[in-house]
Amino acid sequence: MAKHNIILTKQGKTANGTIQLTGSKSECNRALIIETLSDGKVKVENMSDAADAVLLRDILQLQARGNELVLVYTHTVKDNGEIVESGPEEAIGTHVKSEINIGPAGTAMRFLTAFLPLLNKNIVLTGSERMQQRPIGILVDAMRKLGATIDYEKNDGYPPINIQPGFEQQTNIIEIKGNISSQYITALLLIAAKLPQGLELHIQGELTSKPYVEMTLAMLNQAGIRHTWTDNVISIEHQDFAETTLLVEPDWSAASYWYAIAALSDEAELFLPGLTSYSLQGDSVITEIMANFGITSVFKDGGVYLTKEAKPVVRKIFDMKECPDLAQTVIVVCAALGHEATFTGLETLKIKETDRVLALQTELAKIGVKLIEKGQVYKLDCSERNLPQRMFISTYDDHRMAMAFAPLAILIPELEVEDAEVVSKSYPAFWIDLAKVGFQSEPIA
Incomplete structure (x- = not known):
C-alpha cells in the first residue's frame, strides 16, 4: 500500500480543548481474549477502534460459533487493513488447515500463539515482514512444554508458526524470564484458567513492565478468575469465568501525546474525559512524569484536566522499565526542550514495531540531538540542538514514532510526517483530534 505523507503545522503555541480518546488497546486486547474464553459469560464495553484491537476482535469472532470454539475460515489482512474471509474450507479427508495473517499486530501474534492451540x-x-522478524520463540517453547505441538514454517524462533491439533496438557509449571516482553507472560496467564491443570508461572529475575502483568491479573479477577502471586510465582487454578462486563477505559498511551503537546506549548488547558486516577494501565504514570514538565493533572468531572505551568525541568533520570510505550514520547519532549536526561528500561524497544532506539537516534539527529547508548543506559546530548524551519519525520511503520514526533509541529513551522495512516494501529482519530486544538494537516500529493 502506498504511503501518504502529510505536512503538519500549528498556528500559535497554545492547546485548548476536549479530546475523547478511544478505548485502551492494551485493556481491549486482553478483554477480547477473556470474552472468547468465557463462552459468552463476559461482555466487553467501550471497544477500542485501534486497528490492532479491531483485527483481534474480528479474528476471535470467526472462532466463536455458539458456545464452541471452531476454526473453519481463512482470513488474511490486506495492505489496507481489510480482513478477507474465505471459507468455510473444504476439508480433504478430515484435515482442515487454516492460515491467520495478523499483519503488524504484535499483541495479536502473542495472544493468539497461546490461545489457538486450545482450539485443537x-x-x-x-x-x-516485520512481524516475521520479531521473536516468538520463548512463548512457543512455553506452549510446547505445556503440551502444544507448534512448528516453525521458516526460521526457528520467529513467525510464521504452524500449530497442530491435539493439545494435551503435560505440566502446569512453566519458567519464563521476567525481562522479556510482558505480553508473553500475559498470553500464558490469559489461558491459564482454561488449562485442565491450571498454571504455575515461575518468573525468573526482575519483571519488566510489571504494570501490564498486574493489569492482566486485575481484568481476570474482574471476570471471576482468582490467582495467587507469591514472590516470583503466579498461580491460577483451572476454574470457570463469571458473568460480568469488562468496561475498557480510554487509552492512557494515547493520552501521553496530549501531555507532550501540553509540555511543548506555552499555554495549555485540555480535558480528557473518562480517564481516572485509579487506572489499571501502567501508562497512567504519564501524569507523574509530565509533572516534571509543568503539567498539572486534576481528576474531576469524569476525566482529567491538563494545565501548563511554566517551570524549569530538573529531573535528570527517567526509568521507563514499567512504561516502555511512553519512552518515545518522553525522549522527544526532552530533546525538543533541550533537556539533557538519562533513560533506563529501554531494553524491549529494539523488538517493537521497529527498532525504536535506532529510529529515535536517526530522527533526533535531524534536530542535532544525540541519544547515546552505553550498555543499558541512554543519554541525551542536546549541545548541538537546532530546530529547523522544516523537518521530515520517518515513521518506520511505527505508530508511536508518528505520534511522538507530531507535537514538534508546535516548535517547527513545517513538519512532514511519513505514512500518516500508520497511527490507525492504535489511535485512528489522532490527526482529526489534533485539528481540534489548532493543528493543520495537509496531504502531500
Missing part, C-alpha cells in the same frame, strides 16, 4: 485445529499463524 491445524492453524498457521503469520504476519507482516
Whole structure:
C-alpha cells in the first residue's frame, strides 16, 4: 500500500480543548481474549477502534460459533487493513488447515500463539515482514512444554508458526524470564484458567513492565478468575469465568501525546474525559512524569484536566522499565526542550514495531540531538540542538514514532510526517483530534 505523507503545522503555541480518546488497546486486547474464553459469560464495553484491537476482535469472532470454539475460515489482512474471509474450507479427508495473517499486530501474534492451540485445529499463524522478524520463540517453547505441538514454517524462533491439533496438557509449571516482553507472560496467564491443570508461572529475575502483568491479573479477577502471586510465582487454578462486563477505559498511551503537546506549548488547558486516577494501565504514570514538565493533572468531572505551568525541568533520570510505550514520547519532549536526561528500561524497544532506539537516534539527529547508548543506559546530548524551519519525520511503520514526533509541529513551522495512516494501529482519530486544538494537516500529493 502506498504511503501518504502529510505536512503538519500549528498556528500559535497554545492547546485548548476536549479530546475523547478511544478505548485502551492494551485493556481491549486482553478483554477480547477473556470474552472468547468465557463462552459468552463476559461482555466487553467501550471497544477500542485501534486497528490492532479491531483485527483481534474480528479474528476471535470467526472462532466463536455458539458456545464452541471452531476454526473453519481463512482470513488474511490486506495492505489496507481489510480482513478477507474465505471459507468455510473444504476439508480433504478430515484435515482442515487454516492460515491467520495478523499483519503488524504484535499483541495479536502473542495472544493468539497461546490461545489457538486450545482450539485443537491445524492453524498457521503469520504476519507482516516485520512481524516475521520479531521473536516468538520463548512463548512457543512455553506452549510446547505445556503440551502444544507448534512448528516453525521458516526460521526457528520467529513467525510464521504452524500449530497442530491435539493439545494435551503435560505440566502446569512453566519458567519464563521476567525481562522479556510482558505480553508473553500475559498470553500464558490469559489461558491459564482454561488449562485442565491450571498454571504455575515461575518468573525468573526482575519483571519488566510489571504494570501490564498486574493489569492482566486485575481484568481476570474482574471476570471471576482468582490467582495467587507469591514472590516470583503466579498461580491460577483451572476454574470457570463469571458473568460480568469488562468496561475498557480510554487509552492512557494515547493520552501521553496530549501531555507532550501540553509540555511543548506555552499555554495549555485540555480535558480528557473518562480517564481516572485509579487506572489499571501502567501508562497512567504519564501524569507523574509530565509533572516534571509543568503539567498539572486534576481528576474531576469524569476525566482529567491538563494545565501548563511554566517551570524549569530538573529531573535528570527517567526509568521507563514499567512504561516502555511512553519512552518515545518522553525522549522527544526532552530533546525538543533541550533537556539533557538519562533513560533506563529501554531494553524491549529494539523488538517493537521497529527498532525504536535506532529510529529515535536517526530522527533526533535531524534536530542535532544525540541519544547515546552505553550498555543499558541512554543519554541525551542536546549541545548541538537546532530546530529547523522544516523537518521530515520517518515513521518506520511505527505508530508511536508518528505520534511522538507530531507535537514538534508546535516548535517547527513545517513538519512532514511519513505514512500518516500508520497511527490507525492504535489511535485512528489522532490527526482529526489534533485539528481540534489548532493543528493543520495537509496531504502531500
